[in-house]
Amino acid sequence: MWRSEDVTTTIKNKIGLGVIGCGNISMTYLRNAALFAGVELRACADINAEMAAVRAHEYNIRALSVDQLLADPEVDLILNLTVPAVHFDVTMSALDAGKHVFTEKPLATSAEAGRKLVQAAKAKGLLLGSAPDTFLGAAGRRARLLMEQGAIGKPVSGTAFMMGRGMEHWHPNPQFYYQPGGGPVFDMGPYYLTMLVNLLGPVVRVMAMATKGQDQRLITAEGPFQNTSFTVGTPTNVLSLLEFQCGATVNFGASWDVFRHSNHPIELHGTEGSLRLPDPDTFGGTVSLSARGADWQDFDSDQQLFGVRNWPFDAPDRANYRMVGVADLVRALHEGRAPRASGDLALHVLEIMEAILLSGENQQSVTITGSVAQPPLLGEDEARSLLV
Template sequence: MTGKSKRPIGIGVIGCGNISMTYLRNAALFSGVELKACADISADMAALRAKEYGIRAETVDGLLADPEVDLVLNLTIPAVHYDVTMSALSAGKHVFTEKPLATTAAEGRRLVAEAASRGLLLGSAPDTFLGAAGRRARRLVDEGAIGRAITGTAFMMGRGMEHWHPNPQFYYQPGGGPVLDMGPYYLTMLVNLLGPAARVMAMATKGQEERLITADGPYKNTTFKVGTPTNILSLIEFRSGATVTFGASWDVFRHSNHPIELHGTEGSIRLPDPDTFGGTVSLSERGADWRDFDSDGELYGARNWPFAAPDRANYRMLGVADLVRALETGEAHRASGDLALHVLEIMEGILASGVSGTSVAIEGSVAQPRLLGEEEAESLLAPAKAAA
C-alpha cells in the first residue's frame, strides 16, 4: 500500500495493558493515524481503554476483520507476539509490535517473510532511537565527530524486578532475562549508530539460584527458582570493524557505568538511557572536555510523561507514524521488522554463546536505518502539535 493516503490509517490495538496507555495517549501527537478499536483477552480491560480513548472495544477476531483497521498495534505479552502478528498479517493488516519481534529468530524470520510476501509493512519497537538523543548521536557519528568507531561499551544493569513487581517470576525463566527484556533498546541504538553486527561472544551466569519477592502482593516474602542467566557480559563485533562490550545484569545494586559510550579515531561520544527518547548526549573531541547536547528543548526530547516517570521523554508511537509515512512515500521505514529481526538474532547469538562458550556468527544482516532528519521528524506531527 503505497501512494498518497486518502484518509488517516486506522489503528487497532490488541493488548490493553499498561503500555497501551502510552501508545493511545501519544497517538494524538501524530498525523496520518486514527485510533479505531482495541481488543484484549480481558473484555473488561478492552472496554475500559475504549471508554478512556473514545474508540470501539472489539474481540480480537472482530478487530482483525474490521475494514476500518488498516494497521494492528500489537501490545500483547512477548510470548504471543508471533501468533498475534501472524494473525494480523494473515488478515491483510500492517503491523507494529512491541518488542521483541518474536521470542525466537526463526519466528521473527517467518514474520518478516510473511509481511514481504503480502506486500505489508511490519514494524517493531523500540523506536526510542528516533528520539532527540538518538538523532543527535547519529548526526554526530555520521558527520565524523568521533572519526571511525573503534570500540565502546553499553551497560544495562539493575537489581531486577522482585522488589517492585508483585509476580516477577516470568522475567527469570527461559524467554526472559535481561538480554531479551532490555537488550532491544541498547542493541537497536548500537545498530542505528554502527550498522549491522557480524559476531558475538558471551559469558552468562546467575547471581542467585533463588530470588526473594519483597514487593507487596500475593507472593510477598516467597522465593522462586531462577531458570535463565541474569548476568551476561558479551562482546559484539560489528561489520564495520567496531567492537562493543555489552553487559546486561539483574544482579547489580548500583553502578556508575554510562549506558552507552563509543570511542573512535577522532573522539568519544556517550549517550543517555536508550529506553527514553531524550537525555543528554556528550561529545569529547580528541580528548577535550565533554561537550553536552541536552535534548529538553528538542523535538521528541522534551520531558512529557506526567505519570510513572515524570523525568522521561516518552514518544512511543513515533515508529508507527514513520511506518505510516512510508506507506505514503514508498520509502523504507526505520523501526522495521528487518531491524528488529537483526537485533533478535544478536540477542539469540549472545545467549547461545553464553551456553557454548564459543563465538557465534550473526548470519543475517540489515541496512542501517536512514537518519530521521529534523524536517521529516517535524512533519510526522499532527498539524496542531507542529504549530504549537
C-alpha cells in the same frame, strides 16, 4: 489483503489503529497516539476483556475480542502490545488478516520465528515494524548526526551497560520477564542493541558469558503475587563482546543482579574522539562529545523534538514518545519505503540477542549470518512533520 491503490485514500483518512494487549505499556502508546498525524485509534482487545473495556472507555474507542479486531475493516494497522511469549502468534495472525503490524519488542522469542514474520510480511506486501523506536528520539538523532558528521572518526571500540535489580520490586506480575524470551538481554537488550546498530551498522560476531544471580526471585511489589517466589528460567547476568561489520568492537553487559553502578549506558570511541549517550530506553537525555580528548561538550535534548520531558504524566522526569515508530511506519506506507524501526532491524537485533545467549551457553563465538542496512537518519523537518 492490503492493496497498493488503497494507500493514498487511507493515508488521507488516517490509518485505523487497533491495539492488542491493554496492559501497563498500552497506556503510553494510547496517550501518545494523539500526538502523531496519520493514525487514529479505532479499537482495542485483550485476553482480559475487562482490561480492554477499561482502556476503551479511557480513550473513547471500541473494545473487541481479538478475532473481532483482526476482522474489523476499520482497522488497518495492529499495534501488538502483548507479552513476548505471544508476540509471534499475534503478529502472524494480524499479517494473515491482511493488517500491517507494529509490535513491542522483541519481534519474537527466537530468530527463526522472527524470520518467519519478516518473510510473511514481505510475501503479503505488508509493513512490519517493531519497538524500540527510542533511537528516533532527540538523543538518538543527535548521536546519529554526530556519527555521520565524523565527530569521532572511525569507530574503534565502545561499551554499553544495562544493569539493575530487575522487575519484581515494582511489577505486580513479573514472572514472564524471567523466562525464555525475557531476561535482561531479551527485555532490555533491544534498546541498547538497536541504538548500537543504528550508530555502527550490523553485528557480525558475538562472544559472551551468561549466568544467573539467583535461581528464585521474591516478588515484593504490591499485587496478587506479593511475597511469593518464582523460578528463574533464563540468564540474568550476561557479559558479551560484539564485533561490528565496520570493525568496531563493543562490550555489552546486561544484568538484573546489580544494586548500583556508575557505568554510562553507552560510550563509543573512535580515531577522532569519544561519544557518550544517555539511557537508550528513553527518547531524551544528554549526548556528550569529546573531540580528541577535549572536555566533554554536552548536547542536551530537554528542549528538542521528542526530547522534552513528558513522562510520567503527573510529574515528568523523562521523555517518552513511544508511537513515533508507528507514525514513521505510516509515513513509510505513504512513501513506499521501509519503516525505520523495521522488522528487518528488529530481526537483526533478535539474531544478536540469540547469539549472545548461545555463546554464553556453549562458550564459543557465534557468527551472525544475517545483516541489515542502517535505517536512514530521521531529520528534524521530517521528525516534526510526523506530529499533528
